[in-house]
């Protein structure tokens with residue numbers, strides 16, 4: 001997969017992309033992540049990419065010209081057309097299901113906003129899919145892009161040490177994941193459930209399924225409701 005990120009702050013990605021699974025996935029050629037600075041497409045020598053909102057009001061709005069020029073330039077960097085995604089709190093909420101669908105794409109182009117957000121003509125004219133990572137407002141789309149990349153890349157074949165690692169993850173089967181334990185067997189008086197020490201894999205699988213269901217009913221009953229709809 002190739003992921004292009006269009007941003008005014010490419011340096012924000014240095015650290016998250018250079019550690020752990022995301023670093024390994026890039027080193028192993030599973031994903032190619034390319035950063036492009038929208039400011040490089042400013043039309044004037046001041047490298048201006050934002051301006052005051054028409055009609056008045058606080059803050060600055062991202063101008064359409066540099067964003068369109070940047071998207072058009074980035075599109076040409078690969079033969080793969082790619083799925084263009086605008087990060088905005090006004091988009092559809094990102095979910096594990098969405099991460100799964102995006103992980104099947106060959107190329108994603110993520111556009112991170114800043115300031116008061118995008119000039120409306122960016123939303124209308126690009127026809128991009130709009131994604132929000134939740135009902136809150138961030139200072140910029142960079143962290144939202146990171147969240148999406150992190151969730152998508154771990155689903156790419158070969159990204160995790162064990163292909164099955166993400167199979168039982170919370171939300172993958174519409175449930176929260178079952179409780180996990182590791183050594184020691186007893187910690188501060190809390191014991192690992194006997195069933196997990198029994199070696200009976202069939203019973204362990206049944207117990208985990210039951211635990212996942214109970215936990216979901218208790219903490220996130222909305223997930224069970226969503227499954228029925």
Ligand SMILES: C[S@@+](CC[C@H](N)C(=O)[O-])C[C@H]1O[C@@H](n2cnc3c(N)ncnc32)[C@H](O)[C@@H]1O
Nearest residue numbers: 087088089113116117132133137138140141144
């Ligand atoms: C301060 S926000 C602008 C919010 C905008 N004024 C609004 O109310 O819809 C600046 C940028 O951060 C990004 N952003 C903020 N919250 C986000 C969220 N929940 N999901 C995705 N991107 C977000 C978007 O790219 C947005 O253009």
